[in-house]
Amino acid sequence: MSQVRPYRGVEAPQRIAERRRRLLEAGLDLLGGQAIPADLTVRAICSQSGLAARYFYENFTDKDEFVGAVFDWVIADIATTTQAAVSSAPARDQSRAAMANIVRTISDDVRIGRLLFSAHLANPVVVRKRAESGALFALLSGQHAGSALHLEQSDRIKAAAHFMVGGAGQTLSAWLAGDLDFTPAQLAVQLAAFIDQVADPALYRD
Structure with missing residues (x-):
């Protein structure tokens, strides 16, 4: 079997990974940009990334797979950093740590905020991925809440x-749209306060 030689000292897997990163960054630029494209095309993606179409198809079978990969890439990063922030905070400050990390992330990179929460982005793959990730985060939040409150899982905890x-997502969407006049720090504190109110064990007992 022939081996792929390094090019300018860079091994083939590293070059492939770098091209994929450039394509994902281009997707985030386009999907999270100020001007939302009416129709996201492979040509536009390749033009934004500076790569030929063959490199797009090296990584993705079609546009839908590409958009899903961009979304998953962003969600994985924000989930990882939020979990790290929560794990390093005292129990009483974990809601604030989580919200502070999320708000800081979408404030520092408005493309991420638009991709995850903008009501104006109606790409069907993004809409589906938002629903899927929302359900997943609700499941994980319910499991965490049940464990923290020492309660069995129930429909009340799921609700x-x-x-x-859902409430946090809608509030972040409104903030990004300019409907709420909070600084990032104020928004994080307000969201954490709401979440902490839902942590009252009395809400889940008869």
Whole structure:
């Protein structure tokens, strides 16, 4: 079997990974940009990334797979950093740590905020991925809440988890749209306060 030689000292897997990163960055630029493209095309993606179309198809079978990969890439990063922030905070400050990390992330990179929360981005793959990630975060939030409150899983806990995830997402969307006049720090504190109210064990007992 022939081996792929390094090019300018860079091994083939590293070059492939770098091209994929450039394509994902281009997707985030386009999907999270100020001007939302009416139709995201492979040509536009390649032009934004500075790569030929063959490199797009080296990584993705079609546009839908590409858009899903961009979304998953962003979600994985924000989930990882938020979990790290929560794990390093005292129990009483974990809601604030989580919200502070999320708000800081979408404030520092408005493309991420638009991709995850903008009501104006109606790409069907993004809409589907938002629903999937919302359900997943609600499941994880419900499991965490049940463990923290020492309660068995129930529909009340599930309802609270969906309420927290959906409410936080809608509030972040409104903030990004300019409907809420909070600084990032103020928004994080306000969201954390709402979440902490839902952590009252009395809400889940008869």
